Amino acid sequence: MTENRLIEDNDQGQAVRPPAVATPWQQAQATETVSSPAFTPTLPPLDLDGLGKDFIDPADIEWKRVSPKYLKVRMISRAIWSLIMIALACLPLLFTEVLGWWNMPLWLSVSLAAVMVVWQIWLTIIVRRQVRALGYSERAEHLLTRKGIMFRQVRAVPYGRIQFIDMSSGPIENMVGLSHLDIKTAGGASTVLPGLDRAEAQRLREILTDLSETKMVGL
Amino acid sequence: MSASKRENTAHSDEPLDREQEQTLTWRRAHPLSPLVRSWLIIVAFLFGIVRPAVEDFFRGDDPLTFQDLATVRPPESGMLAWLHLFGSFWLPVAAVLVFLLLLVPFFLTWFFYRFAVDTSNVYVKSGMLFKTERKARLDRVQSIDVSRPLVARILGLAELKFDVADGAGSALQVQYLSYREARRLRDELLVQVRDLKSGSKPSAAGSQLEPGHPDSAPGAQAGEHHLRQRLAQHVTENFRGVRGEGEQQIVHVPVGRLLGSMFLSLGVIIIMLMVVTMGGLMVWADVSMGALFASNMAVFAGLVSALWKRLNTGWNFRLVTSPDGLKTRFGLTDTVTKTLPEGRIQSVKVTQPLLWRLTGWYKVSVALAGQGEGENTAFAGELLPVGTRADLLRILPLVVLDETRGGASAEQLHAGLDAKGSGHGFTAAQLTARSRIDWFAISRNAFSLTPALLLVRGGMTTKRLSITPHSKIQQLELKQGPVGKRFGYADLTVTAAGAMVSSSELSLVDAETARALLVRQAQLGVHANQVLAAPGVYSQTEQRTALD
Incomplete structure (x- = not known):
């Protein structure tokens, strides 16, 4: 059962297996494996955690948050995009009022630009919330990721199904020394872990690669 | 051992080791293969140049030449004088030269295209300027298909396709071999693949077939030297079906039923109604015929070509069992044989569109790993394009684990096909969530967990049942939007490999159940493998996964 432990790193970047941290998820798994070596004819009923219906995070998960520097990255790219979008939305105003090429009513072109400005301000406001909502957690057999506040998403990727991992960083990320990981399985969209410090990204990549090799399951 | 790093995936484009390369015996493809690729040019040549020339010859006319040009204006340059000298002889020669020049790249491609096979890999080397060397590990090969496009068939050639299990899903191909050679090589390699895979899992049942078991296809031994024989064989394959050794037919889809199923789809009926309305308008309202037809021609042509394509590909669809796994065989002009080793099936989906309820028809499709995006993907994942309930009940036991094996x-399967609400192991969405949102689909949306399988039922108009083994699940995703938060539900998406039926979405389960299901499903996905690894517990199950 030693394989089922939470994995952390040491200095060599090698996967080591620290003593168990008993979270309910791991306990449930351990007892099930021990008590039922073969398929039981029926599965036990689902263990409802009784915590209500207005969230989706599995209980008792401590999420690791992304680097605070990632907020800066997101803000800069948001600013660039906002400027582009607002400039585009101002084009009708420019064409009708200044250049006189188009014949659009004034209220329409003005409100188009105004709506875009409000929308971009809103997007800029929620960036902080969005970044705070990002998280990941290395479980015994899975990598869990979460994101979103209004549209939430929790994803579980079994280590043994990881096909490959790409580590990359864009120009803005490079400036503040961050990277992101792209984790791909044989099915579905790839899982992106953004805003990792380079060292942390490297550590994660090493460990995930090791784990995916030792736990690899053929298709 | 694994495909977790990009460099380690089953395909690699890196250069091969020199020493390794020397031990291989490289072989060229069949010398006729450039003709298969250049057939379009050849046909264009024959129609454009040769036919008028021959016709002119028989009519006694002079072919249109530069001679006229030359007589009108006296030859000035050496070139035109040259032309004048040769007269009508010039043009055909030039045409033939240009034609041969056009063919040169195809022959060069063939010349630089080599492949080799050793005990554990298949290698393909190609390219003159941009050399590529690809290799596929045989123990990663999911299936080997012999495919025969029409032109290749006429020339007596076939193509070998290796489907390899990596996420990218591109396949390695050997183009082209003689049909007999292709079949022999496939049978040989399949045995090798089986040996390699059973070698890595000693507990598995292993292969009962001795290596190089004799080619079983009728007609393959009786050399196919004559076009007539080949055509006869084509007809035999299409209308009577080939049986290999140990093959047993499970279902056969009559052409009439395929046609019927095509016309019983909602889209087709709407378009047919449109056409009828058009006709009505023409007769009674006296609308100009030409304008009407012109405006709708594109739609009409699209419909006809789509229908033809499906009919052509699905012609005489057969599903057979064989020692190598399930095989499907289909197609009118191109007969395709697909082998589906059982471990390669990732997920099974049964659907029944609304209008098929009138006739009681179902469709069964499977998701496959490493399915290349070839031209023949239309029926690639279909075990049953259209079939009766009896056909369905014959097929499902072949691909779905039964109760005794978890x-x-x-x-449960019947409940998955017909029932609504909870019961028979299915858990439907809670009433609170159901009463307000999507109350059409909700009473059928349900899931059921067995020790080995996840069954998801859904769809009010098009009934769906998808069956995914826990061990094949690649990732799990739970989502909740603002509306879901308001009404307390969440969506769980389960993804398996393969493009055809990739994810079964458990929409509108209440959030608490969805959360518990995510945890349970995550446990089962890993747990199931641990159980399968324990020897002697479920030998039957192990056999099923021996080809993993």
């Missing part, structure tokens, strides 16, 4: 019972 799978689904017959009642």
Whole structure:
């Protein structure tokens, strides 16, 4: 059962297996494996955690948050995009009022630009919330990721199904020394872990690669 | 051992080791293969140049030449004088030269295209300027298909396709070999693949077939030297079906039923109604015929070509069992044989569109790993394009684990096909969530967990049942939007490999159940493998996964 432990790193970047941290998820798994070596004819009923219906995070998960520097990255790219979008939305105003090429009513072109400005301000406001909502957690057999506040998403990727991992960083990320990981399985969209410090990204990549090799399951 | 790093995936484009390369015996493809690729040019040549020339010859006319040009204006340059000298002889020669020049790249491609096979890999080397060397590990090969496009068939050639299990899903191909050679090589390699895979899992049943078992296809030994024989064989394959050794037919889809199923789809009926309305308008309202037809021609042509394509590909669809796994065989002009080793099936989906309820028809499709995006993907994942309930009940036991092995019972499958609400192991969405949102689909949306399988039922108009083994699940995703938060539900998406039926979405389960299901499903996905690894517990199950 030693394989089922939470994995952390040491200095060599090698996967080591620290003593168990008993979270309910791991306990449930351990007892099930021990008590039922073969398929039981029926599965036990689902263990409802009784915590209500207005969230989706599995209980008792401590999420690791992304680097605070990632907020800066997101803000800069948001600013660039906002400027582009607002400039585009101002084009009708420019064409009708200044250049006189188009014949659009004034209220329409003005409100188009105004709506875009409000929308971009809103997007800029929620960036902080969005970044705070990002998280990941290395479980015994899975990598869990979460994101979103209004549209939430929790994803579980079994280590043994990881096909490959790409580590990359864009120009803005490079400036503040961050990277992101792209984790791909044989099915579905790839899982992106953004805003990792380079060292942390490297550590994660090493460990995930090791784990995916030792736990690899053929298709 | 694994495909977890990009460099380690089953395909690699890196250069091969020199020493390794020397031990291989490289072989060229069949010398006729450039003709298969250049057939379009050849046909264009024959029609454009040769036919008028021959016709002119028989009519006694002079072919249109530069001679006229030359007589009108006296030759000034050496070139035109040259032309004048040769007269009508010039043009055909030039045409033939240009034609041969056009063919040169195809022959060069063939010349630089080599392949080799050793005990554990298949290698393909190609390219003159941009050399590529690809290799596929045989123990990663999911299936080997012999495919025969029409032109290749006429020339007596076939193509070998290797489907390899990596996420990218591109396949390695050997183009082209003689049909007999292709079949022999495939049978040989399949045995090798089986040996390699059973070698890595000593507990598995292993292969009972001795290496190089004799080619079993009728007609393959009787050399196919004559076009007539080949055509006869084509007809035999299409209308009577080839049986290999140990093959047993499970279902056959009559052409009439395929046609019927095509016309019983909602889209087709709407377009037919449109056409009828058009006709009506023409007769009674006296609308200009030409304008009407012109405006709708594109739609009409699209419809006809789509229908033809499906009919052509699905012609005489057969599903057979064989020692190598399930095989499907289909196609009118191109007969395709697909082998589906059982471990390669990732997920099974049964659907029944609304209008098929009138006739009681179902469709069964499977998701496959490493399915290349070839031209023949239309029926690639279909086990049954259209079939009766009896056909369905014959097929499902072949691909779905039964109750004794942790799978689904017959009642459960029936409930998955027909029933609504909870019961028979299915858990439907809670009433609170159901009463307000999507109340059309909600009473059928349900899931059921067995020790080995996840069954998801859904769809009010098009009934769906998808069956995914826990061990094949690649990732799990739970989502909740603002509306879901308001009404307390969440969506769980389960993804398996393969493009055809990739994810079964458990929409509108209440959030608490969805959360518990995510945890349970995550446990089962890993747990199931641990159980399968324990020797002697479920030998039957192990056999099923021996080809993993």
